[in-house]
């Protein structure tokens with residue numbers, strides 16, 4: 219039994235997708251419908267080389283965006299191949315990924331975490347909730363958009379955005395251009 | 405003095421000035437019933453009780469001032485159970501929370517407070533842990549939630565019933581379908597809408613797909629908490645495979661935007677896929693799951709960390725009555741698919757696992773077996789599934805026939821994390837939601853975490869125990 223799986227795994231193609239720098243129809247089909255999936259905001263002039271630590275911050279999500287983020291470290295997307303990793307400490311973080319609606323209780327904590335991060339830093343608003351409040355825009359105690367609190371580098375639309383969208387957005391935030399353009403050029 | 409009234413028929417059960425009489429009534433209620441929901445509506449307090457033996461749901465209404473009335477927690481419903489908190493938030497005048505409530509703390513030499521959160525771990529929801537440790541041993545844990553309240557119950561008020569689905573599906577991401585389903589069942593129950601067998605079958609397939617990917621995610625989290633990335637990666641890969649399957653079949657990875665009241669909003673993608681091929685894929689996943697689980701069951705470093713870690717004390721089990729996999733791993737028969745069959749579950753020969761260890765291993769084992777069962781059910785269901793029939797189905801159209809001011813309905817499902825109940829009051833004329841209540845499994849089960857954590861565990865067990873529960877904060881805060 220063991221050897222059979224071992225042999226089968228040798229013959230098998232890798233699970234990991236080449237997206238966004240290579241074409242992968244399965245992943246591309248799951249991207250946000252239209253081209254407005256990713257909206258770059260004020261891009262900083264200085265770009266950083268890649269060995270990026272990500273601090274995720276949940277400020278009122280439904281946990282769907284977190285579920286997709288966890289899959290990034292799985293074998294299908296394996297975002298470590300681009301040098302990304304999750305970090306528990308804001309002090310180590312280069313990118314802050316905020317998920318969920320911005321509640322009044324979390325707003326000061328978001329500001330605090332942002333202050334704690336060292337420069338240069340990026341902020342990514344992930345999912346409809348963080349971008350505009352989504353369905354909960356008018357809920358009591360919900361502030362609305364993340365950009366009203368801290369400067370946002372880039373927003374990734376979707377509810378939840380697919381892991382493909384997230385990888386594309388993260389690379390965009392780091393490199394300053396759409397990684398899918400590389401795919402078209404080659 | 406308060407009164408206890410059976411609603412709908414307005415049958416008065418008890419109306420007395422004698423508080424002792426009250427006590428007797430509540431004792432009777434809580435001993436052979438599971439209290440699933442207790443919440444305020446206007447100036448009334450409503451308790452929904454479910455009998456574990458018969459599965460019959462009863463609705464009781466309390467009116468008036470509660471001073472002098474014993475709090476439900478005195479009779480087996482945890483002192484800080486969500487219900488009482490909800491009541492405190494919604495109708496403070498009708499609550500038991502006294503002002504002189506003092507925070508209990510452990511004091512002594514060598515006791516340290518270890519605050520953790522709300523920003524914590526790698527990818528995690530916002531929740532504050534306050535651990536009190538003595539050396540390495542955890543002697544007390546306090547949970548502070550409420551950082552991410554979205555007020556979903558209030559948001560639903562006044563919305564059209566069809567818009568409520570989207571809201572319900574955003575309570576908890578990895579139980580999105582179960583929430584939508586419970587909501588739809590409640591509305592269909594209120595408006596007396598029947599759905600046909602084919603819709604039920606499709607809903608069942610979706611519910612089991614959701615249970616599978618949710619359990620796969622839990623098992624992945626548990627594997628990595630014990631430092632085993634290989635099974636974690638394999639579980640995550642299968643989770644992704646099922647999410648892709650969801651997308652191919654229903655057009656959404658988390659099965660949102662498909663449900664409709666009285667039917668299904670059938671996506672075009674459903675017909676482009678070969679159903680037989682989906683069946684084959686599920687068999688492949690099932691085979692692989694067997695192999696991974698055999699591997700884990702033979703890894704002593706994994707088993708050693710799980711056995712005896714995070715055992716829920718007996719008193720807590722009786723007090724909180726946990727539901728879902730946690731309940732089944734502590735010896736409680738609590739699978740709603742059996743107790744109170746809905747959709748077409750009676751046709752499946754489902755035998756939910758039952759363990760009595762109440763520790764991390766028991767929870768792992770129950771989830772692992774349930775995952776196999778779910779995939780097994782899927783394999784059988786998909787064989788007899790004909791999505792072509794769904795094409796002609798419409799959802800709720802126009803007005804309902806009920807000519808009344810208000811219609812009340814209840815929907816009960818077994819979500820991946822356990823018993824989930826929705827109760828809606830709708831206006832049948834305008835088809836809007838008057839009031840929405842929900843009891844999520846996480847809101848109830850979180851209360852077993854502190855006693856289980858402070859039960860002879862050390863700090864190194866903390867991530868393992870946390871992963872073995874894996875409840876959602878979103879479902880708790882609501």
Ligand code: SF4
Nearest residue numbers: 280282345346347377
């Ligand atoms: S954007 Fe959607 S998936 Fe993400 S937290 Fe909000 S509701 Fe959940």
